[in-house]
Amino acid sequence: MGIVERKHRMKEEVRCLILETAWKQILEEGVNALSIRKIAEAIEYSVPVIYTHFESKDAILGEFMRKGYWLLNQQMEAVKDSEADPKKQLEAMALAYWTFSHENKAYYQLMFGVAVPSCEEALRIPEVKAFGDLIKLVLKEAIAQGKRPDTSVEFKFFTYWSILHGQISIRMNGGAPYSCEMALEIVKDAIQGFIYTLSA
Amino acid sequence: MGIVERKHRMKEEVRCLILETAWKQILEEGVNALSIRKIAEAIEYSVPVIYTHFESKDAILGEFMRKGYWLLNQQMEAVKDSEADPKKQLEAMALAYWTFSHENKAYYQLMFGVAVPSCEEALRIPEVKAFGDLIKLVLKEAIAQGKRPDTSVEFKFFTYWSILHGQISIRMNGGAPYSCEMALEIVKDAIQGFIYTLSA
DNA sequence: TTATCTTTGCTAACGGTGTTAGAAATTATA
DNA sequence: TATAATTTCTAACACCGTTAGCAAAGATAA
Numbered sequence: 001m002g003i004v005e006r007k008h009r010m011k012e013e014v015r016c017l018i019l020e021t022a023w024k025q026i027l028e029e030g031v032n033a034l035s036i037r038k039i040a041e042a043i044e045y046s047v048p049v050i051y052t053h054f055e056s057k058d059a060i061l062g063e064f065m066r067k068g069y070w071l072l073n074q075q076m077e078a079v080k081d082s083e084a085d086p087k088k089q090l091e092a093m094a095l096a097y098w099t100f101s102h103e104n105k106a107y108y109q110l111m112f113g114v115a116v117p118s119c120e121e122a123l124r125i126p127e128v129k130a131f132g133d134l135i136k137l138v139l140k141e142a143i144a145q146g147k148r149p150d151t152s153v154e155f156k157f158f159t160y161w162s163i164l165h166g167q168i169s170i171r172m173n174g175g176a177p178y179s180c181e182m183a184l185e186i187v188k189d190a191i192q193g194f195i196y197t198l199s200a
Numbered sequence: 201m202g203i204v205e206r207k208h209r210m211k212e213e214v215r216c217l218i219l220e221t222a223w224k225q226i227l228e229e230g231v232n233a234l235s236i237r238k239i240a241e242a243i244e245y246s247v248p249v250i251y252t253h254f255e256s257k258d259a260i261l262g263e264f265m266r267k268g269y270w271l272l273n274q275q276m277e278a279v280k281d282s283e284a285d286p287k288k289q290l291e292a293m294a295l296a297y298w299t300f301s302h303e304n305k306a307y308y309q310l311m312f313g314v315a316v317p318s319c320e321e322a323l324r325i326p327e328v329k330a331f332g333d334l335i336k337l338v339l340k341e342a343i344a345q346g347k348r349p350d351t352s353v354e355f356k357f358f359t360y361w362s363i364l365h366g367q368i369s370i371r372m373n374g375g376a377p378y379s380c381e382m383a384l385e386i387v388k389d390a391i392q393g394f395i396y397t398l399s400a
Numbered sequence: 401t402t403a404t405c406t407t408t409g410c411t412a413a414c415g416g417t418g419t420t421a422g423a424a425a426t427t428a429t430a
Numbered sequence: 431t432a433t434a435a436t437t438t439c440t441a442a443c444a445c446c447g448t449t450a451g452c453a454a455a456g457a458t459a460a
Contacts, residue, residue: 007407035445035446035447036446036447036448037445037446037447045409045410046409046410046411047410047447047448047449048409048410048411048448048449048450049408049409049410051447051448051449052408052409056447056448057446057447057448112369112370112373112375113313123377128375154378155382155385155386155389156389158367158370158376158378158386159367159386159389159390159393161366161370161375162363162366162367162369162370162386162390163362163363163366163390164366165366165369165370166361166362166363166364166365166366166367166369167358167359167362167366169312169362169365169366169369170312170358170361170362170365173312175312175328175361176358177323178354178358182355185355186355186358186359186362189355189356189359189397190359190362190363190393190394192397193359193390193393193394193396193397194390194393196393196396196397197389197392197393197396207436235416235417235418236417236418236419237416237417237418245438245439246438246439246440247418247419247420247439248419248420248421248438248439248440249437249438249439251418251419251420252437252438256418256419257417257418257419
């Protein structure tokens with residue numbers, strides 16, 4: 001009785017096909033150009049089929065948002081272990097964050113522009129939570145080493161994240177017409193200032 | 201022959217009516233809920249009339265974006281003069297920036313979310329340029345006072361702006377479920393770090 | 401093998417969107 | 431008053447996300 005299994009496999013394949021096609025469209029025409037109808041045409045199925053796999057268009061975008069956080073976590077975790085000192089780790093992770101946003105513009109836009117979940121739900125998404133936890137872990141060590149061990153980790157986490165995101169957001173929105181190299185320098189500079197406030 | 205003048209006045213009035221109605225709708229239903237058709241219905245004109253006043257929907261949103269920058273400039277300029285020391289000015293201006301974003305969410309979203317002009321054009325908009333110029337003016341003084349007078353003003357401007365915008369952007373996107381008070385503290389904290397790097 | 405039943409996918413529609421061509425109505429000029 | 435110019439409208443185009451309801455295909459049981 002492998003029939004149900006086969007069906008299940010085939011359904012899963014269509015699901016993947018939808019995601020692959022959607023992602024191709026996002027890369028080719030931008031996040032906002034994605035449409036259910038175009039996906040349907042590309043995969044040679046009718047529109048309602050997509051709704052048997054995903055509740056809505058936002059659900060599809062949400063899938064990519066989660067994957068984006070997952071990829072970002074992967075890369076930040078990788079560089080974290082390349083350093084021993086928490087402060088160096090924070091610096092390396094900041095560079096990894098910037099590099100991710102630069103090399104995965106579509107993912108980054110999905111994570112912060114479209115498909116943003118409502119306030120309360122955001123932290124219930126495991127991938128988003130993992131991102132925060134990773135940074136807080138390192139921050140905790142860095143704060144413990146500094147001269148003010150009672151500083152709130154939560155507090156510093158948002159400061160750290162704000163500095164990183166701000167520069168990328170402004171640049172992506174076209175408000176900053178400078179080179180990649182300078183963008184990177186700006187991030188480094190701002191993070192230097194941040195790290196200073198951790199220990200002095 | 202005041203006929204053309206009268207016509208001109210009347211046309212101007214309709215233009216204002218469109219903007220007023222659009223703004224009302226944005227405040228009531230959010231930026232994304234604004235539609236040309238709804239404006240037309242509200243002002244009791246047909247849809248194409250709107251296109252005799254504005255080239256497109258984006259042009260209407262662009263109008264608000266410019267006004268947003270103008271308002272922001274007003275408020276930052278006001279607090280600037282309440283302080284003498286450039287560093288204090290930078291701090292006060294940062295608070296004014298945050299307050300503006302908090303009290304004018306719709307404007308802020310328009311300025312950085314929707315209706316973002318293409319990269320090159322952004323700085324050609326007088327209001328956007330004025331915003332940058334004001335901050336750079338103060339930054340220049342602050343840098344001159346510091347121990348590294350050769351620091352690039354342009355560079356520090358984007359760092360300053362990034363820090364401010366990042367916190368607001370994350371919070372508006374629902375990634376930060378903390379209170380207003382804490383948000384303000386985070387901005388203050390990050391700006392402290394920034395100001396430190398200006399002089400040491 | 402045939403008849404029933406379940407699942408699957410389809411067409412077609414609903415109610416929206418921005419934008420524009422072309423006709424109609426209004427207004428000013430000769 | 432007739433003609434010219436302007437203004438405004440209706441109606442359409444080409445999209446969008448979403449869903450109701452029907453047709454076709456598949457599996458199951460007699």
